[in-house]
Structure formats: structure tokens, C-alpha cells
Amino acid sequence: MPKRLLARIAHPVEQALERVFLRRTPDSVVIDPYLGYATPETILLRGRVLTSLRRTTPAPEASWLVNLRQMIGLFFTREVAERRVTARGVDARTDEEGYFTLALPRDGAAPGWHAEPVEVEGGDGATLEALVVDPAAPFFVISDIDDTVLETGAYSLARNLWTSLTGNAMTRHVFPDAVTLMKAFAAAGAPVFFVSSSPWNLHHFLRRILDRHDVPKAPIFLRDLGISKTQFISGTHGDHKGAAIDALLGAHPDLPAVLVGDTGQHDPKVYLAAAERHSGRIARVILREPGRGADRRDLARIRQLEAMGVRVDHGPDYSAVDATI
CATH class of the missing domain: 3.40.50.1000 (HAD superfamily/HAD-like)
Known part of the structure; x- marks a missing residue:
């Protein structure tokens, strides 16, 4: 079955399940920060807005069953769509899976890691980082x-x-x-x-x-x-x-x-x-x-x-x- 047809079938099913099990509007949201990068004109800050962060608590002696449960838990996230995120006066809105990219003017940012505070509507902000590559890099x-x-x-x-x-x-x-x-x-x-x-x-x-x-x-x-x-x-x-x-x-x-x-x-x-x-x-x-x-x-x-x-x-x-x- 073609992927596009599967999408047309699965997407409304996914939305219906979310309406049944995740009906309440979240009181607060958080940003899951990703590492971004830069183009010659912009600094691209990337992340995802969720109702909560999912993290594992690894231990060297943990059994495979404990690890399995924790790893599966990483996929039980609730994404928040259409939420506004802001940095340096630049706005973006999350897509239906909660992802966003903020494209900020590069403004002569020095090579190296660039950190920028990001705010999210109705939730806790985060500091996102992006790598600005030195133009003198050999490759x-x-x-x-x-x-x-x-x-x-x-x-x-x-x-x-x-x-x-x-x-x-x-x-x-x-x-x-x-x-x-x-x-x-x-x-x-x-x-x-x-x-x-x-x-x-x-x-x-x-x-x-x-x-x-x-x-x-x-x-x-x-x-x-x-x-x-x-x-x-x-x-x-x-x-x-x-x-x-x-x-x-x-x-x-x-x-x-x-x-x-x-x-x-x-x-x-x-x-x-x-x-x-x-x-x-x-x-x-x-x-x-x-x-x-x-x-x-x-x-x-x-x-x-x-x-x-x-x-x-x-x-x-x-x-x-x-x-x-």
C-alpha cells in the first residue's frame, strides 16, 4: 500500500485517538532542545514543544527489561501543535508534531557555539544552541x-x-x-x-x-x-x-x-x-x-x-x- 494512502488512513485515526485520550489542553509546555546550525545569513534554532520531557535514568547494571521499558517510554510524548515560540523578536509556530525552527539573523555571529534564550507561549523557555562554522575551516x-x-x-x-x-x-x-x-x-x-x-x-x-x-x-x-x-x-x-x-x-x-x-x-x-x-x-x-x-x-x-x-x-x-x- 503506498505511503501516501497509508497517511490518509492513519492520520485521522491518530487525531481521533488524541482527541479521546489527550483532550485536555496542557496547563504548561516545555521545549525539547535540539542543536542547530547556521547558514551564511541565518542561525537556525531547532526544537520541539511537548507537555513534558521524557528522559531515561541509565545504570550500568540495569536489566534489559528495565532498559526496554525506559526506551519505549521515550516515545510516549505528547506534542503541542500551533504553539508560538520566540527568540530575539522572531516568531515561529510549532507544526502538528510539535517541531519548530527559528531562523534568526546571523548578524556577524562569531564562529563557535551560539546560545540563544527561546520563549514558548504558555510554558517554560529554554536556551537553544547552534553551531556557527568558521569560514576558514578546511572542510x-x-x-x-x-x-x-x-x-x-x-x-x-x-x-x-x-x-x-x-x-x-x-x-x-x-x-x-x-x-x-x-x-x-x-x-x-x-x-x-x-x-x-x-x-x-x-x-x-x-x-x-x-x-x-x-x-x-x-x-x-x-x-x-x-x-x-x-x-x-x-x-x-x-x-x-x-x-x-x-x-x-x-x-x-x-x-x-x-x-x-x-x-x-x-x-x-x-x-x-x-x-x-x-x-x-x-x-x-x-x-x-x-x-x-x-x-x-x-x-x-x-x-x-x-x-x-x-x-x-x-x-x-x-x-x-x-x-x-
């Missing part, structure tokens, strides 16, 4: 998370679900070679952006894992799994990742990009398509080969990237990879 990095930095087994649906739902922020495994590589990029002056098909509900959870392992702070692009009038869940993994790459290349028009990923979730296909859309902008592709490694289709796409003049490094880990282009 910037767009990195996947699953099986690139964080071990998930995304190449196997069953393994991915088990790992994702039964671990916690204290027990999830981050690849040490990925941490070393990301730190090397930061040391070289190259900012990093993360893109994952995980849902936005996991933004804080993922940040806790990355912070715990001292991965350089970076904006994260995640995926909306909500149901709208025209869309059931969201686009495919490739659609989501491709759109994020397009947005970041547009935001940094004068910098070449390095794409880091793995062969477990079609990254070679996504990265080849990005290189074809943005001729000359992709300087390098770095790929981990988890599980059984790259198949013949991935190897063919790697050869196509190399034929386009893109430097490609691929192998079981990043131990021999440097932070240059």
Missing part, C-alpha cells in the same frame, strides 16, 4: 551514527531493534576508532554534523552517549516518525539522509565535505547520489564495512565515486584513516 564532515560511531547492528533489523531497545546510555558501545577520527577532524578545524535515521525522540539519549565518550559536540539531524496528512512515518533512510546532506551543503557553500558512514545501511548509494547532485562538493567518503562487509553493489558505487575524483577509504574500521582531504 566539514557529515557523519552517520549507526554502525559508524555507535554499534547498533543496523544491517540486521532484529539485531538493530534488540541493541537499540535493550541497552542504555551507560552500556551502548561506541567504536573507539570513530571517536579518534572525530577528534582528529575537530583538531584539524573541521566541524562535524551527525545524520541518523533514528527518531527525534532519541536526540537527548544519543547526545548523552556521545558526550559520555567525549565525541566532539555536533548538531544531529534525526528523523520524524510522526504521521501527517500526506506522509506515513517519513521518507526512506536515503531520502532523509540525502535531504540532510543537501541542507548542510547549502548552508556551507564554500566548504568541501567529507562523508563518513558504513556499508550496512546503503550509505554508498546515498553518498554517490549526493556526489552526483553536488558536483565537486564531496571531497572524500569514508566507509566502515560492518557484518559481512561491502557487497558487489557497494563496491560498484565506490568505484563510481572514485571515477568522479572522490577519495574513498573503506574497510572493517577507521584505524588507518587520517583527518585530511
Whole structure:
């Protein structure tokens, strides 16, 4: 059944359930803060308005059942639509899933992390942060998370679900070679952006894992799994990742990009398509080969990237990879 038809069926059902179980207008709302980024003209502050924040309380000794219950709890959020958020006199309204983006004038903001207080109608405000990239940076990095930095087994649906739902922020495994590589990029002056098909509900959870392992702070692009009038869940993994790459290349028009990923979730296909859309902008592709490694289709796409003049490094880990282009 086409996704658009599923959306037309599921959206009114979702709204009806919300009217039955979530009829009362919330007395107070909160902002779930996401890390934003900047374009040459604007600073983009991102977040979501909810009735309350959902957080886990991780413990190394917690059982898989406790972890499972806490992870599932992250998805039981009540989003608040059509709520006004304000920063520096700029207003925006949340969409039907509670998301908002505030586009503030850049006004000569210095490179680095820019913090801005944001107010929300009828609730508690928050300070949102956005990364302003130094125009003198040699390049910037767009990195996947699953099986690139964080071990998930995304190449196997069953393994991915088990790992994702039964671990916690204290027990999830981050690849040490990925941490070393990301730190090397930061040391070289190259900012990093993360893109994952995980849902936005996991933004804080993922940040806790990355912070715990001292991965350089970076904006994260995640995926909306909500149901709208025209869309059931969201686009495919490739659609989501491709759109994020397009947005970041547009935001940094004068910098070449390095794409880091793995062969477990079609990254070679996504990265080849990005290189074809943005001729000359992709300087390098770095790929981990988890599980059984790259198949013949991935190897063919790697050869196509190399034929386009893109430097490609691929192998079981990043131990021999440097932070240059």
C-alpha cells in the first residue's frame, strides 16, 4: 500500500485517538532542545514543544527489561501543535508534531557555539544552541551514527531493534576508532554534523552517549516518525539522509565535505547520489564495512565515486584513516 494512502488512513485515526485520550489542553509546555546550525545569513534554532520531557535514568547494571521499558517510554510524548515560540523578536509556530525552527539573523555571529534564550507561549523557555562554522575551516564532515560511531547492528533489523531497545546510555558501545577520527577532524578545524535515521525522540539519549565518550559536540539531524496528512512515518533512510546532506551543503557553500558512514545501511548509494547532485562538493567518503562487509553493489558505487575524483577509504574500521582531504 503506498505511503501516501497509508497517511490518509492513519492520520485521522491518530487525531481521533488524541482527541479521546489527550483532550485536555496542557496547563504548561516545555521545549525539547535540539542543536542547530547556521547558514551564511541565518542561525537556525531547532526544537520541539511537548507537555513534558521524557528522559531515561541509565545504570550500568540495569536489566534489559528495565532498559526496554525506559526506551519505549521515550516515545510516549505528547506534542503541542500551533504553539508560538520566540527568540530575539522572531516568531515561529510549532507544526502538528510539535517541531519548530527559528531562523534568526546571523548578524556577524562569531564562529563557535551560539546560545540563544527561546520563549514558548504558555510554558517554560529554554536556551537553544547552534553551531556557527568558521569560514576558514578546511572542510566539514557529515557523519552517520549507526554502525559508524555507535554499534547498533543496523544491517540486521532484529539485531538493530534488540541493541537499540535493550541497552542504555551507560552500556551502548561506541567504536573507539570513530571517536579518534572525530577528534582528529575537530583538531584539524573541521566541524562535524551527525545524520541518523533514528527518531527525534532519541536526540537527548544519543547526545548523552556521545558526550559520555567525549565525541566532539555536533548538531544531529534525526528523523520524524510522526504521521501527517500526506506522509506515513517519513521518507526512506536515503531520502532523509540525502535531504540532510543537501541542507548542510547549502548552508556551507564554500566548504568541501567529507562523508563518513558504513556499508550496512546503503550509505554508498546515498553518498554517490549526493556526489552526483553536488558536483565537486564531496571531497572524500569514508566507509566502515560492518557484518559481512561491502557487497558487489557497494563496491560498484565506490568505484563510481572514485571515477568522479572522490577519495574513498573503506574497510572493517577507521584505524588507518587520517583527518585530511
